[in-house]
Structure formats: structure tokens, C-alpha cells
Amino acid sequence: MSPPPSTTMKAARYYGVHDIRIEDVPIPQAKEGQCLVKVAWCGICGTDLHEYEAGPILCPSASKAHPITGETLPVCLGHEFSGIITSLGASLQGSWKVGDRVVVEPVISCHSCYACQHGYNNACTSLGFIGLSGYGGGLAEYIATDEQYLHKLPEGVSLQDGAMVEPLSVAMHAVEQAGMKKGDTALVLGAGPIGCFVIKTLIAKGASTVICSEPSSSRRRMATLAGATHVLTPPREGDIIAQVKALTEGNGVDVSFECAGVQATINTGIGALRPKGVCVNVAIWSIQPKIDMNALVLQEKTLKGVICYKNNHSSALSYLASGEINLDGFVTGTAALADVVEKGFKELINNNEQHVKILVSATGKEE
Ligand SMILES: [Zn+2]
Ligand SMILES: [Zn+2]
Incomplete structure (x- = not known):
């Protein structure tokens, strides 16, 4: 006789600062309009x-x-994840089937504020995320989620790559919002996960020159892996703005991407632009930087904020399916859900520069 099917699952639940607990909670049921997804991989x-x-x-x-x-x-964490549908709620038959491989687009929006009404639900005034604001998360064995949040993972795209579609979509949105055109020159400040994915996207979309400035040597290696044509070291090599201008016929780059969120990088992001260039800020800030407004005004440069993505998951998935973007080498560690604090969170905090993405699964392996 086989044991009765389990009705509980493990989930990483956030209680507050330095307090994430791996708990046994009931496996959710797929309600009307929902799919039950067995999580394959979830990025931190x-x-x-x-x-x-x-x-x-x-x-x-x-x-x-x-x-x-x-x-x-407490809420369950994890907003960058892939998985496999294991059951369907009522009214979903036809559009989805058990066994479908999926990724989740986690933005939760109100559908009624100005931004939502005008098609920018990523700028919703009540913006939330699956895996941060409620509705379960990917750092669990299962999640029941509404159809509206799901995308099918194309054949040939791995479940691990699927777990990186969310940050790749952030990069795609940033590049799109920069108005970057084929042949443009670009500067990326910071080669963390988002910086690396921005570099990948710029190369895939035909940028002629992609310069990355990054102080950490292991992250500079990641920038090179991502395809940056020039990788610069601040501040040891001196004036990054002068170096960028030297690489762009003295003019400066067409577009720049602030992916670090420190004063020096926003200065460089604006200073290294050509006249009329666009600096896209992707970073979330923990300080309030000073902005040289005259540097913007006198050369009609644009500084633009972007958040999340807006209809970018499908194109991120097709770039992965066609092979125009591959994410090989960006998974720098894996962990089992039970070890997520030690081998995931603490590892990323203590050895940040060694990592791009740590992916978590129930067992630390793909099932
Ligand atoms: Zn809204
Ligand atoms: Zn994220």
C-alpha cells in the first residue's frame, strides 16, 4: 500500500528582519481560474x-x-520561478493542461488606479508581487496561482532558464524604455544580475558597443561572459567618463543603464552620455543621490526611471527559445529549500560578488 498523498508542503516564510522560517503549510488548492504549480526552480x-x-x-x-x-x-517569499502544472481549477480546461511548464509574471496591480487604467500596471500605486506581498511564492513546493500570471515555457527552454525570465524581463523593459536602436552604443553601470541581463539584451538587440563599469573583478568576468565589448574598472583606472568618451569617438554613449544605485554611478551614467542621450535608472536606491541637473539641461539629456516590466515576458521567452539570448553560466549556485537561509540568503550576502543567481528547488536538484 502506498502512503497517502501528503497534504502539506515546505515553504520559506518571511516574518521580518533575519527571520525566514521553513514551515510545513497546507498545499494550496487550485480554485476557479487557478492552476496548481509544482515549483521547479526559484531564484533569490x-x-x-x-x-x-x-x-x-x-x-x-x-x-x-x-x-x-x-x-x-508572514508571507511566502520567491518571485522569480518556474514550475509544472499539477492540477487545474474549474473553467481552465482547454487553455492549460497538467504537465505544462510555466513561468510566473509576479506583478500584482489594482486595475483601477491611473497607471493601471492607462496600461502601465507595473507603475500601479498599490504595486505588489507574488512572493513578496502575498498570494504564495516560489520558495515553496507548490503555489496556486491565477491564470493571468502564467506564461508557458517554450520547448527547449530549461526550467532553470525559466526561473531567470523575470529578471531578464526587467532588463528587456529597461532597454526598451531607453529607446535603444540597432548600432547604438551603451554603458552599463554595475554587473550584478540585472546589469548582466541588460548587457545580454543590448547585445541581442544589436548594440554596437556595450561598455560595462564594475569595481568587482568576479563581476567583471560576468560582464565579459554576458558579452560586454569593453569592461572598465572604477575608480582605479581613473575617469570612467573620459574612458567611455574615448571609446565613442569623443561623444559619449547613446544610452546608459544605472544598475548599481550609488552616487558615483549615477554621475557617470549622466556624464558619459552624448548630447540628447538617455540614462535609464534600473536600481532601487537606499540613499537620495544628488543629480547634476545642468548636465541634463545643457545637453538635453534624459534621466528616466523604470520599474519591472510591461509585456516583456513573451519576448524574453522568445529570445531564449530562439537562442538569441542564452543564460549559460549565470546560475552560480543551487540550494534545497530547507537550506535556503544558509545556502541561499546568507551565501548571497556574504559572497555577493561570486554570484549571479542562486536557484532553489525542493531538493536542490531538478526533479
Ligand atoms: Zn493600479
Ligand atoms: Zn527580483
């Missing part, structure tokens, strides 16, 4: 680390619920 993001070290930031607090999900702490 810088946002998760911020919650662990200084939260709750995007997570609700223990007393104040998220305005859309209505949930308070």
Missing part, C-alpha cells in the same frame, strides 16, 4: 535580500496588510 533576488536585511519594504508588515492581497506577515 536582491529584493529578497533587502527584505531579509532591512524589511519589510515591499512585504506587508505584521499589522498593515497589503492593499490588494489583504495579507500581513
Whole structure:
């Protein structure tokens, strides 16, 4: 006789600063319009680390619920994940089937604020995320999720690559918002996961020159792996702006991407642009930087903020399916869910520069 099927699963639940607990919770049921997804791989993001070290930031607090999900702490973490559908709620038959491989687009929006009404739900005034604000998360064995959040993973794209589609979509949105054109020159400041994915996207979209500035030597290797045509070291090699101009016929780059969130990089991101160039800020800031407004005004440069993605998952998936973008080499570690704090969060905090992505699965392997 086989043992009765388990009704509980493991989930990494966030209670507050330095307090993530691996708990046994009931396996959710797919309600009407939902799929039950067995999580294959889930990436740990810088946002998760911020919650662990200084939260709750995007997570609700223990007393104040998220305005859309209505949930308070604890919440299940994990917003970058892939998985396989194991059951379907009512009314979904036909569009999805058991066994479909999927990725989750985790943005939760209100559908009624100005941004949502005008098609920019990524800038929703009540913005939330699956895996931060409620509705379960990818750092669990299962998640029941509404059809609207799902994308099918194309054949030939691995479940590990699927878990990196969310940060790749962030990069794709940033490049799109820069108005980057084929043949353009670009500067990427910072070669963490997002910086590397921005480099990949720029190369795939036909940038002629992609310069990356990054102080850490292991991250510079990642920038090279991502395809950067020139990798610069601040500040030892001196003036990055002068070096960028030297590489762009003295003019400066067409577009720059601030993916570090420090004063020196925003200065460089603006200073290294050609007249009329566009600096896209992708970083989330923990300080309030000073901006040289005259540097923008006198050369009609644009500084632009971007958040998340807007209809970028499908194109990220097709770039992966066609092989125009491959993410080989960016998974720098794997961990089992039970070890997620030690081998995931703490490893990323203590050995940050050695890693791009640590992916987590129930067992630390692919099942
Ligand atoms: Zn993230
Ligand atoms: Zn909204």
C-alpha cells in the first residue's frame, strides 16, 4: 500500500528582519481560474535580500496588510520561478493542461488606479508581487496561482532558464524604455544580475558597443561572459567618463543603464552620455543621490526611471527559445529549500560578488 498523498508542503516564510522560517503549510488548492504549480526552480533576488536585511519594504508588515492581497506577515517569499502544472481549477480546461511548464509574471496591480487604467500596471500605486506581498511564492513546493500570471515555457527552454525570465524581463523593459536602436552604443553601470541581463539584451538587440563599469573583478568576468565589448574598472583606472568618451569617438554613449544605485554611478551614467542621450535608472536606491541637473539641461539629456516590466515576458521567452539570448553560466549556485537561509540568503550576502543567481528547488536538484 502506498502512503497517502501528503497534504502539506515546505515553504520559506518571511516574518521580518533575519527571520525566514521553513514551515510545513497546507498545499494550496487550485480554485476557479487557478492552476496548481509544482515549483521547479526559484531564484533569490536582491529584493529578497533587502527584505531579509532591512524589511519589510515591499512585504506587508505584521499589522498593515497589503492593499490588494489583504495579507500581513508572514508571507511566502520567491518571485522569480518556474514550475509544472499539477492540477487545474474549474473553467481552465482547454487553455492549460497538467504537465505544462510555466513561468510566473509576479506583478500584482489594482486595475483601477491611473497607471493601471492607462496600461502601465507595473507603475500601479498599490504595486505588489507574488512572493513578496502575498498570494504564495516560489520558495515553496507548490503555489496556486491565477491564470493571468502564467506564461508557458517554450520547448527547449530549461526550467532553470525559466526561473531567470523575470529578471531578464526587467532588463528587456529597461532597454526598451531607453529607446535603444540597432548600432547604438551603451554603458552599463554595475554587473550584478540585472546589469548582466541588460548587457545580454543590448547585445541581442544589436548594440554596437556595450561598455560595462564594475569595481568587482568576479563581476567583471560576468560582464565579459554576458558579452560586454569593453569592461572598465572604477575608480582605479581613473575617469570612467573620459574612458567611455574615448571609446565613442569623443561623444559619449547613446544610452546608459544605472544598475548599481550609488552616487558615483549615477554621475557617470549622466556624464558619459552624448548630447540628447538617455540614462535609464534600473536600481532601487537606499540613499537620495544628488543629480547634476545642468548636465541634463545643457545637453538635453534624459534621466528616466523604470520599474519591472510591461509585456516583456513573451519576448524574453522568445529570445531564449530562439537562442538569441542564452543564460549559460549565470546560475552560480543551487540550494534545497530547507537550506535556503544558509545556502541561499546568507551565501548571497556574504559572497555577493561570486554570484549571479542562486536557484532553489525542493531538493536542490531538478526533479
Ligand atoms: Zn527580483
Ligand atoms: Zn493600479
